[in-house]
Structures are given as structure tokens and as C-alpha cells.
Amino acid sequence: xxIAFTLGEPAGIGPDLAIIYAQQKARKNLLVFSDPDLLIRRxxxxxxxxxxxxxxxxxxxxxxxxxxxxxxxxxEAGTLNPDNSHFVLETLNSAxxxxxxxxxxxxxxxxxxxxxxxxxxxxxxxHTEYLAKISHVKQTVMMLATEGLSVALATTHLPLSKVAxxxxxxxxxxxxxxxxxxxxxxxxxKPSILICGLNPHAxxxxxxxxEEIEIIxxxxxxxxxxxxxxxxxxxxxxxxxxDSLEGIDVVLCMxxxxxxxVLKTLxxxxxxxxxxxLPFIRTSVDxxxxxxxxxxxxxxxxxxxxALEYTQxxxxxxxx
Numbered sequence: 001x002x003i004a005f006t007l008g009e010p011a012g013i014g015p016d017l018a019i020i021y022a023q024q025k026a027r028k029n030l031l032v033f034s035d036p037d038l039l040i041r042r043x044x045x046x047x048x049x050x051x052x053x054x055x056x057x058x059x060x061x062x063x064x065x066x067x068x069x070x071x072x073x074x075x076e077a078g079t080l081n082p083d084n085s086h087f088v089l090e091t092l093n094s095a096x097x098x099x100x101x102x103x104x105x106x107x108x109x110x111x112x113x114x115x116x117x118x119x120x121x122x123x124x125x126x127h128t129e130y131l132a133k134i135s136h137v138k139q140t141v142m143m144l145a146t147e148g149l150s151v152a153l154a155t156t157h158l159p160l161s162k163v164a165x166x167x168x169x170x171x172x173x174x175x176x177x178x179x180x181x182x183x184x185x186x187x188x189x190k191p192s193i194l195i196c197g198l199n200p201h202a203x204x205x206x207x208x209x210x211e212e213i214e215i216i217x218x219x220x221x222x223x224x225x226x227x228x229x230x231x232x233x234x235x236x237x238x239x240x241x242x243d244s245l246e247g248i249d250v251v252l253c254m255x256x257x258x259x260x261x262v263l264k265t266l267x268x269x270x271x272x273x274x275x276x277x278l279p280f281i282r283t284s285v286d287x288x289x290x291x292x293x294x295x296x297x298x299x300x301x302x303x304x305x306x307a308l309e310y311t312q313x314x315x316x317x318x319x320x
Contacts, residue, residue, distance in 0.1 A: 002029040002065065003311055004095040004104040010035075010075045010084055012289030014110030015042040016297070017304050019050055022064045028308050031104060032064055033091040035071040039064060045077060045295040069094060077295030080113060085120035088112055089130075096134055099280035105315045106281035107131075108307055111289045114157075125157040128275050131282060139171065140277035141178045143250065144260060144286060145310065146267025149240075150250045151259040152179050152276070163255045167198055169215050173223070176252065178277040180228060183249055186317055191249050194239060195220060195232030198254040202235045269302035272310045281314045283307045 007014030018032050019042060032039070036052045043050045051063045069091050073083045098104040109127055117124040124130060132140040143152040154175050155166045176193065183191035196202075197216060199209030206213050216233045224230055231248070238244055239251055240262045253259030263271060264286065273284035285303040293299050 001103065001105045002031040003308070003315075004033060004067075004098050004107045005030045006033050006088075006091040006095050006107070006109050007038075008110030009080070009088060009113040009116070009289040009291075010038055010071065011077060011079050011081065011294060012111055012113065012291055013294050013299050014289070015039055016046060016294060016299055017110060017285075017301065018064060019043045019046060019048055020297070020299070020301060021304065022050055022062055023048060025061060028312060030065060030108075031067055031098070033067045033069055033095045035087070036066050036068055038071060038075055039066065041075075042077065042295060046297050048297075067094060067098070078291045080116045080291070082116050082120035085117040085122055085124075088117065089122065089124075092127075092130065093134060096131060096280075099282075100135065106283065106311045108311055109282065109284040111285060111287060113289050113291075127273075127282075127284060128156050131275060131278060135278055135280075137278055139174050139178065140275050141175050141182075143179070143274045143276055144263050144271055145274060146263055146271040146286075146306075149245065149263055149266055151263045152250050152252045153256060153259065154252060154254045156256060158255065160255065160257075164198065164209075164211060167211050167215060167254055169219050172215065172219055176219075176223060176228070176230065179250055179252065182276040186314070188249055190229055192229045192231065192247055194234060194244065194248045194251045195230055196236040196239050196251065196253045196258060197233035200235070200237070202233045269300050270306050271303060272307040274310070274314075281311060281318065283311045283314070 015038055049062050053063050053065050055065055071087050095107050099107050114124055128140055128142045141152050142156045155163050180191050198211045203209045203212035212233050220230045236258050271286035273286055275282040285307050287303055
């Protein structure tokens with residue numbers, strides 16, 4: 001079987017990633033969900049030779065296995081067009097179904113442009129939420145990983161003004177359970193999860209916010225009594241020091257920009273985005289559409305290769 005790869009925004013560097021990767025001698029078996037004509041036109045712009053195969057196995061350099069899905073309108077590298085937003089979602093729908101049907105081992109997603117999808121009149125907050133919806137999963141967890149650090153999020157793509165209202169005991173408990181079970185499935189016998197507070201100084205004893213006292217800390221105590229190994233809540237400004245991270249498997253942050261700037265500073269182009277809690281393996285690159293670089297060939301496959309390696313590791317662990 002193969003790893004499903006969705007290109008994301010067709011005007012971005014998603015097509016470039018597939019084309020440049022196909023030039024390598026040693027490759028994973030990818031099934032690219034795309035319009036073949038998009039790949040052919042982008043390859044010409046990159047001055048690279050490719051051969052499209054509508055099959056599951058590519059044996060020669062330059063061959064790309066494609067699950068064909070037609071664009072709604074033509075694509076110019078670097079120029080967004082809302083008319084192709086339905087194409088982007090159709091690639092996700094088809095690739096997800098292939099994973100659910102066990103026709104593909106895992107899903108690797110290229111970067112989408114959330115703004116242009118919403119411009120098309122489609123409510124879309126991100127891959128994490130969308131994949132959960134079409135997989136009929138009530139809750140998932142977004143986690144990014146690089147060498148030496150994994151960061152999971154209690155909330156994902158929310159305005160900062162709405163974060164506090166979404167820190168609730170029930171949803172936070174489910175998030176911690178998903179992380180805990182995922183780590184167990186990866187062979188970690190006693191997962192250690194460091195949990196950040198929501199407020200500065202983890203609330204400063206209630207003087208800078210009450211969420212820690214009323215929600216986060218009582219839940220940590222309750223779950224630890226059930227056999228979990230949770231540390232916190234700790235102030236986010238010291239959570240990522242070497243001493244604080246010693247022996248920690250995952251840091252759980254309360255919102256997107258509490259932890260991801262740290263991880264991307266440490267591992268940009270060498271990090272992978274993983275969705276925990278789906279009925280299949282899903283990973284993603286850690287960067288955006290890079291519209292200005294689309295069609296130039298001046299891109300790095302660092303995060304793409306990291307995501308592929310991490311995906312293969314998860315596949316191997318799932319297969320025992």
C-alpha cells in the first residue's frame with residue numbers, strides 16, 4: 001500500500017513538493033491526489049521531467065502515482081483562486097476515504113490556504129478540524145514534533161479572545177486522554193505530559209486568572225490519581241527550559257501560539273504536524289503555502305521528508 005498525499009493549495013508549493021520528491025532515487029510509495037495536468041504544467045515550469053501513473057506503485061525516478069481529481073479552473077503558480085477551493089477539499093475527501101477504506105496506510109497533507117477557502121464561502125478553520133468532521137470523530141488533537149520536542153494543543157485555530165471559554169474540564173480531559181493513548185500506542189509505557197497553564201505565571205495563584213485553580217489543576221490531580229503521569233500546570237514562559245523538559249514526552253499547551261513558536265524556532269523545516277485521535281495516521285508539513293516560491297524550485301524538502309519519515313515510523317509501529 002501507499003501513503004496518500006494531498007497537495008493542498010494548488011497555487012502553492014504542494015505540487016512542487018511532489019514533483020521534486022519524485023526525482024529522488026530512494027522514495028516512499030506516494031499516491032498523489034491531484035489533477036495530473038496541474039503536475040505536468042508545474043513540472044514544465046520547474047524544468048523537470050515527470051511521468052504520471054494512475055497506479056499505486058512508482059518504480060522509476062520521475063514517476064508520480066496519481067489519484068486523478070480535476071481542477072475547477074486552471075492554476076497560475078503563486079496566484080490564489082477561490083474557484084479551486086472545492087478541488088482542495090475534494091482531494092482531502094478522497095484521500096481520507098482511501099485511508100478509511102484501508103487502501104492507503106496514512107495521509108500526508110500539503111499546506112492549504114485557509115483564507116481563500118473561506119473566500120469561496122466555505123467555512124474552514126484547518127485540516128485538523130476538517131478531517132475530524134469528515135471522519136466522524138468528535139475530537140482530535142493537533143501535535144507538532146521535532147527532534148527533542150513534541151507540542152500538543154488544547155485548542156487549535158481559535159482567536160485568542162475565545163480561547164479561555166474553550167478550556168473546559170470535559171474537553172481538556174478528552175484531549176489528555178487522546179495524547180496519553182497515542183503515546184501508549186507508540187510504545188511509551190508511562191507517558192509523561194507537561195501541561196502549561198493558560199494565564200501568565202499559570203495564574204499566579206488566581207491573581208492573573210482562575211482557569212488553573214478552577215479547571216486545569218483539579219483535572220491534573222484527578223487524572224494522576226487514575227494512573228496518568230501529568231506535570232503542571234506550569235507557567236508557559238519556563239515550560240520549555242531544558243530542566244523542565246527532562247523526561248517529558250509531550251508538552252500540552254492551551255492555545256496555538258503558546259507552544260508552536262518555540263517548536264518552530266527549534267525545528268523549522270525539520271518538524272511534522274500530526275493529528276491524534278483520527279482512525280488513521282495523518283501527518284503534515286509544518287509550513288505554509290509559500291506562494292512566492294511556487295514554481296521557482298527554490299524550496300526545501302526538509303519538513304516534507306521529516307513528515308514522510310515520521311509517517312513511516314508510525315505505520316511501522318501500527319503494524320507491530
